[in-house]
Amino acid sequence: MSRAAPTKRRRESRLAVWLLAPSLAFVALLGAFPVLSQFVLSFTHYNMKFADERGFAGLENFARLAADATFLQDFWQTIYFTVISVGFELAFGLAAALVLNRIGRGRAAMNTSIVLPWALPTVVAATMWSLILNDRMGLLNSVLVKLGAIDAPVVWLGPGLAMGSIILADVWKTTPFVAIILLAGLKSIPDQYYEAASLDGAGRWHQFRFVTVPLLRPFIAIALLFRTMDAFRVFDIVWVLTGGATKTETLSVYIYRMLFRYSDLGYGSAMTVALFLIVFLISLGLLKLLKASRETV
Amino acid sequence: MGKLTTLAGAGVVLSICFLVGCSTGDDGVTRMIFAAGQDPSGATAALIEEYNASHPDVEVTFQVMPANTDTQHDAYVTYLSAQESSIDLYSLDVIWTAEFARAGWIRPVPAGLFDEQEFLSGPLESVMYEGTIYAVPWFTDAGLLYYRSDLLEKAGLPVPETWSEFTRACTSVADPAGIEGFIWQGAKYEGLVCNFLEVLWGRGGDISAETLRDSPERAVRDVESTIDFIRELIETGISPASVLTYKEEESRRLFTEGQVLFLRNWPYVWSIAEDEESSVKGTIGIAPLPHAEGETGYSTIGGWNIAVSAYSRHPEEAFEFLAFITGERSLSLRAIEGGYLPTRKSSYGDPDVLAANPHYSGFFDVFQNTRNRPRTPHYPIASDIIQENVHRALTGEFDSHAAAESIVTEMAAILSR
Numbered sequence: 001m002s003r004a005a006p007t008k009r010r011r012e013s014r015l016a017v018w019l020l021a022p023s024l025a026f027v028a029l030l031g032a033f034p035v036l037s038q039f040v041l042s043f044t045h046y047n048m049k050f051a052d053e054r055g056f057a058g059l060e061n062f063a064r065l066a067a068d069a070t071f072l073q074d075f076w077q078t079i080y081f082t083v084i085s086v087g088f089e090l091a092f093g094l095a096a097a098l099v100l101n102r103i104g105r106g107r108a109a110m111n112t113s114i115v116l117p118w119a120l121p122t123v124v125a126a127t128m129w130s131l132i133l134n135d136r137m138g139l140l141n142s143v144l145v146k147l148g149a150i151d152a153p154v155v156w157l158g159p160g161l162a163m164g165s166i167i168l169a170d171v172w173k174t175t176p177f178v179a180i181i182l183l184a185g186l187k188s189i190p191d192q193y194y195e196a197a198s199l200d201g202a203g204r205w206h207q208f209r210f211v212t213v214p215l216l217r218p219f220i221a222i223a224l225l226f227r228t229m230d231a232f233r234v235f236d237i238v239w240v241l242t243g244g245a246t247k248t249e250t251l252s253v254y255i256y257r258m259l260f261r262y263s264d265l266g267y268g269s270a271m272t273v274a275l276f277l278i279v280f281l282i283s284l285g286l287l288k289l290l291k292a293s294r295e296t297v
Numbered sequence: 298m299g300k301l302t303t304l305a306g307a308g309v310v311l312s313i314c315f316l317v318g319c320s321t322g323d324d325g326v327t328r329m330i331f332a333a334g335q336d337p338s339g340a341t342a343a344l345i346e347e348y349n350a351s352h353p354d355v356e357v358t359f360q361v362m363p364a365n366t367d368t369q370h371d372a373y374v375t376y377l378s379a380q381e382s383s384i385d386l387y388s389l390d391v392i393w394t395a396e397f398a399r400a401g402w403i404r405p406v407p408a409g410l411f412d413e414q415e416f417l418s419g420p421l422e423s424v425m426y427e428g429t430i431y432a433v434p435w436f437t438d439a440g441l442l443y444y445r446s447d448l449l450e451k452a453g454l455p456v457p458e459t460w461s462e463f464t465r466a467c468t469s470v471a472d473p474a475g476i477e478g479f480i481w482q483g484a485k486y487e488g489l490v491c492n493f494l495e496v497l498w499g500r501g502g503d504i505s506a507e508t509l510r511d512s513p514e515r516a517v518r519d520v521e522s523t524i525d526f527i528r529e530l531i532e533t534g535i536s537p538a539s540v541l542t543y544k545e546e547e548s549r550r551l552f553t554e555g556q557v558l559f560l561r562n563w564p565y566v567w568s569i570a571e572d573e574e575s576s577v578k579g580t581i582g583i584a585p586l587p588h589a590e591g592e593t594g595y596s597t598i599g600g601w602n603i604a605v606s607a608y609s610r611h612p613e614e615a616f617e618f619l620a621f622i623t624g625e626r627s628l629s630l631r632a633i634e635g636g637y638l639p640t641r642k643s644s645y646g647d648p649d650v651l652a653a654n655p656h657y658s659g660f661f662d663v664f665q666n667t668r669n670r671p672r673t674p675h676y677p678i679a680s681d682i683i684q685e686n687v688h689r690a691l692t693g694e695f696d697s698h699a700a701a702e703s704i705v706t707e708m709a710a711i712l713s714r
Contacts, residue, residue, distance in 0.1 A: 155542060245688055
């Protein structure tokens with residue numbers, strides 16, 4: 001019996017490998033292969049339209065990248081978009097989660113209605129916002145003019161306001177995602193903690209500050225991780241609303257131009273590799289934060 | 298990723314090929330595929346059917362492509378870079394000829410396939426690359442000035458020809474009526490390139506390879522003053538600031554709702570403006586675009602050509618079909634049924650075409666003075682150089698002189714590449 005057990009375990013683990021093999025191959029094909037070929041391409045000169053000029057580039061694409069003012073400007077614009085939109089999404093998402101957590105009747109209806117924006121495909125949501133933000137025919141201006149808040153229609157997608165409008169649309173679209181994650185976190189906090197706190201004389205604010213926030217921290221960190229990674233790669237909303245005009249171009253939009261409009265696979269891949277590394281580093285930092293938040297609990 | 302998309306593209310084509318069958322089969326029938334955007338009128342499909350009926354040894358299939366121009370372009374680039382041979386004929390936007398010819402993806406058109414004299418000069422120029430003809434013009438498009446004839450008549454003003462007449466009409470007619478003077482396409486996209494070049498040409502400037510090489514200072518001056526001129530249109534209220542966020546449809550909608558005196562747009566607006574739902578039905582007219590004193594107004598040319606793939610296995614049969622589908626009768630039928638503007642001059646004298654489209658006589662005048670956008674294999678980059686710099690200068694992010702200098706130096710580099 002004691003001899004048979006390890007053999008059986010070994011046999012089982014061998015079986016497990018075989019059972020996992022198809023999905024691992026699938027992951028390798030869909031995940032590893034494109035990423036690796038992107039790395040390889042980033043060291044070549046390769047434009048699909050000028051296939052005859054294809055050749056090894058060494059680090060030339062990366063040298064070009066380092067001197068590319070557009071890439072740098074778009075990098076800062078992407079950071080700006082990410083920080084502001086994720087910040088608002090966390091604040092509004094937390095507020096929404098706290099409200100939803102206290103609702104007794106009609107919770108299902110509330111949950112459904114709050115998730116709706118998140119369920120819409122981004123392109124559809126963005127197109128809808130482009131109609132809302134249109135200066136003549138848009139809903140936003142007509143409401144504001146009727147309320148007397150503004151005298152003349154505002155060009156929401158024009159200079160100065162375009163990035164703010166894009167952030168508005170993104171916050172509307174993804175706040176529900178944050179709210180749902182934080183709501184799950186709130187549900188996981190046992191009522192007893194609050195009872196104990198109130199016995200100790202803690203008011204609402206102190207309960208929130210010393211019970212809710214610390215216990216919610218891992219969930220906040222998860223929401224932050226997902227949203228930051230997503231926001232940093234933002235494409236559709238920008239593409240539909242401004243096409244990258246008036247200081248709204250993000251790195252993904254620039255990469256799209258390079259890869260698809262110019263069919264420049266070499267340089268485009270170098271930019272993709274850079275984006276990949278940036279997102280990787282940010283996620284690493286956030287994961288550390290996540291780990292730290294777990295340990296303090 | 299590139300390889301994957303190529304593979305995926307090839308896969309799609311192969312499956313199409315498998316489904317409809319390509320090449321010459323055992324039955325001795327030559328099967329060919331013609332890829333083009335949708336034709337809702339059905340005229341193209343009818344013509345192909347007719348061709349197949351009269352050519353028992355040939356069977357052409359119409360492969361409908363996505364309506365979005367960029368999507369179509371990306372699909373073709375994927376097919377052709379994978380040396381796809383099942384598609385024999387492609388319809389190409391006029392700005393793609395140089396790119397596809399340089400890549401070696403399309404075949405030079407054999408001499409004598411068509412008579413160059415019979416075509417409008419603008420579309421004809423668009424099928425040439427380095428002196429060789431690579432396609433046949435199929436249907437055309439050009440920028441037009443739409444105006445409110447009722448308002449101009451009431452004010453006793455003629456249709457403006459020069460910019461000074463134009464701006465005067467805007468201040469004396471549009472302002473008192475409480476409507477916008479002039480709406481065009483100023484968002485950062487391809488349409489801005491067309492609009493910008495028209496104003497530049499109408500002021501006697503240009504950014505052709507020769508001008509950029511021989512007199513770059515003059516080019517900088519012309520581009521700068523054109524940007525300043527357009528900016529002034531916005532600053533003086535002739536065009537609203539929001540025009541810098543408008544594409545075709547946003548601008549068209551304002552016009553057909555009766556909120557605009559002058560609109561620069563493409564021929565498609567005519568039938569919408571004359572529709573029952575339009576509030577300007579029966580009160581509009583079309584004219585060539587305005588120009589500076591002593592200059593000529595030019596319209597940017599749009600439209601589509603048809604080319605034979607370099608990888609087609611049946612080039613002879615493909616060219617024969619190409620001659621048919623771009624023939625006089627085919628173009629006229631598509632004009633009558635679908636409103637596609639013919640590229641052959643004779644169609645504009647065809648009584649059946651004019652009976653179906655009385656406004657074509659007005660278009661024909663405009664088509665006399667058309668120009669092509671820069672013709673280069675690097676067109677997408679050239680377009681982005683103009684879009685970026687002009688838009689940034691118009692929104693005040695760039696100084697107009699700096700924008701003009703970067704347009705001229707960057708365009709010169711692209712055009713000489």
